[in-house]
Amino acid sequence: MSRVPVILSIAGSDCSGGAGMQADIKTSIALGTYCTTVVTAVTAQNFKGVKGVEYVGEKMLRLQLRSILDSIFPDAIKIGMIPCLEAAEIIKEYIESYGLTNIIVDPVITATAGGSLSNETLDSTFEIARLLYPLSTLLTPNIPEIRRLSKTNVQISSESVRELMDEYGIKNLLLKGGHSESPVCEDILYLNNGDIIAYTSPRIDSQHTHGTGCTLSTAIACGLANDKSLEDSVAQAKYIITAAIKNGAEYPVFPEYGPVHQQPPITLSRICAQGRASLP
Numbered sequence: 001m002s003r004v005p006v007i008l009s010i011a012g013s014d015c016s017g018g019a020g021m022q023a024d025i026k027t028s029i030a031l032g033t034y035c036t037t038v039v040t041a042v043t044a045q046n047f048k049g050v051k052g053v054e055y056v057g058e059k060m061l062r063l064q065l066r067s068i069l070d071s072i073f074p075d076a077i078k079i080g081m082i083p084c085l086e087a088a089e090i091i092k093e094y095i096e097s098y099g100l101t102n103i104i105v106d107p108v109i110t111a112t113a114g115g116s117l118s119n120e121t122l123d124s125t126f127e128i129a130r131l132l133y134p135l136s137t138l139l140t141p142n143i144p145e146i147r148r149l150s151k152t153n154v155q156i157s158s159e160s161v162r163e164l165m166d167e168y169g170i171k172n173l174l175l176k177g178g179h180s181e182s183p184v185c186e187d188i189l190y191l192n193n194g195d196i197i198a199y200t201s202p203r204i205d206s207q208h209t210h211g212t213g214c215t216l217s218t219a220i221a222c223g224l225a226n227d228k229s230l231e232d233s234v235a236q237a238k239y240i241i242t243a244a245i246k247n248g249a250e251y252p253v254f255p256e257y258g259p260v261h262q263q264p265p266i267t268l269s270r271i272c273a274q275g276r277a278s279l280p
């Protein structure tokens with residue numbers, strides 16, 4: 001009997017339900033994948049900002065990882081908020097000792113609603129990067145995140161992306177174009193073999209984008225868990241996030257700004273059939 005594909009989300013909890021682990025679970029359900037979770041931090045936030053963050057301690061982090069990995073081995077992993085260096089060290093240890101693969105790392109640094117999700121220094125951000133990025137199948141930075149990692153404020157070129165990949169031993173990198181000024185939203189996949197693939201969607205004018213990064217990275221993990229190639233998983237995830245942003249704009253939770261909505265596939269296919277988004 002075949003079993004349902006399983007992903008593991010290693011992420012922070014967002015009590016507003018829009019981003020973090022909550023977004024990962026909703027995305028996974030929408031894609032028919034079972035989602036196990038290891039919570040790294042509990043955040044208190046709403047759509048106006050982050051009010052507080054508490055890290056999960058070493059003992060509890062280890063216990064969650066061991067409980068899951070000893071019983072429900074994940075087909076793919078999504079790593080989101082890593083609140084401190086110690087958490088990164090523990091996660092690296094478990095990835096290596098359990099031989100985990102298909103790892104998508106979303107380099108979460110600040111919350112969409114405003115406010116830092118970590119009180120770590122910039123130096124420890126780079127140390128976390130050195131520990132975890134070489135273990136990842138794919139890193140999914142947005143433009144502010146890649147600028148921070150590249151220590152630059154100027155426009156990011158293909159050369160600077162490749163330099164960053166070499167510096168941190170990143171195998172594949174998806175540079176998300178959501179923060180660009182362009183009238184279309186272009187995400188660019190830089191592959192290990194030197195190939196570059198662009199995924200383009202119309203830019204949707206919306207303030208309801210809380211959870212976009214989490215949704216995209218989890219949707220890619222779900223694709224890998226379903227034995228899709230990385231290229232096809234990114235194409236599927238691009239479709240899902242475009243539909244989820246559209247849903248968030250059309251059915252807002254909060255009037256001014258708020259989360260994207262990951263809908264069940266049946267709704268996604270209806271949106272597609274209506275020609276509002278195109279399938280990969």
Ligand code: PLP
Pocket residue numbers: 011012013014019020021043045080081108110111112113117209210211212213214215
């Ligand atoms: N993880 C947590 C716990 C968060 O609270 C947030 C944003 O608020 C994120 C990740 C990143 O969210 P987004 O998907 O909007 O980039």
